[in-house]
Amino acid sequence: MFCPNCGSEIQNDSAVVCVNCGCAVSHRSPTADPAQKKEWETALILCIFLGVFGVHRFYLKDTKLAAVQLALGLLSCFIISSIWATVDFVMLLAGSFKTGDGRLITQN
Numbered sequence: 001m002f003c004p005n006c007g008s009e010i011q012n013d014s015a016v017v018c019v020n021c022g023c024a025v026s027h028r029s030p031t032a033d034p035a036q037k038k039e040w041e042t043a044l045i046l047c048i049f050l051g052v053f054g055v056h057r058f059y060l061k062d063t064k065l066a067a068v069q070l071a072l073g074l075l076s077c078f079i080i081s082s083i084w085a086t087v088d089f090v091m092l093l094a095g096s097f098k099t100g101d102g103r104l105i106t107q108n
């Protein structure tokens with residue numbers, strides 16, 4: 001399983017504390033979290049329609065990279081940021097996209 005706080009892998013499934021960040025680990029199944037699914041869906045939709053502006057990154061609190069994505073987009077007539085947004089879209093689908101605070105954002 002993965003730490004919900006820092007996203008690092010925890011080898012022992014019965015662990016109660018993440019050794020990486022020291023946060024308590026909840027044993028609630030992530031599949032039972034509708035808020036997380038909603039967050040993933042919203043990010044995916046934002047990535048599709050407004051991804052070239054980095055809006056999905058702003059939404060996921062990754063403001064630093066979002067600003068870089070927006071700036072590169074403006075400078076390159078959105079050529080670079082459209083490629084970047086496509087990569088982000090694939091990563092979101094694959095469940096390997098991280099939020100600004102280092103959480104993996106997944107469909108489940």
Ligand SMILES: [Zn+2]
Pocket residue numbers: 003004005006007008018019020021022023
């Ligand atoms: Zn952790």
